[in-house]
Amino acid sequence: MKRILFLMFSFIALVAQAEMVDTFQFHSDSERIRAINLAKSLRCLQCQNQNLVESNASQAYKLRIEVYEMVNQGKSDQEIIQIMTDRFGDFVHYQPPFNPQTWVLWGMPVGLLVLLFSLIFWRTRRKQND
Secondary structure, X not given: OHHHHHHHHHHHHHHOOOOOOOOOOOOOXXXXXXXXXXXHOEEOOOOOOOEOOOOOOHHHHHXXXXXXXXXXXXXXXXXXXXXXXXXXXXXXXXXXXXXXHHHHHHXXXXXXXXXHHHHHHHHHHHHHHO
């Protein structure tokens, strides 16, 4: 019996995850929803491919609280994104702007598609001629 209890508690300890709970108070439910959506659109600086809501990193928690405070202060989404981008660069935003520094990022998928279709067209024409 002791062995079964030990195994059960060991399993529970392995699967249990500690998670930070946001206890921030908003003025209204619409502000809470807006703040959560905004925090979901901002990338965690420590974690790979996690937004501020998904991440358990302490830095993400601090930034999430900062976003919540700015929403409560009445700042617009664009203002908050601009503040975060000024502080941390375009990396913090999942949708970087289209500017000369990001042309390669935005143009690479289109360029690869054009190259792929050109190769397919060239090979089919070549096989038809042979």
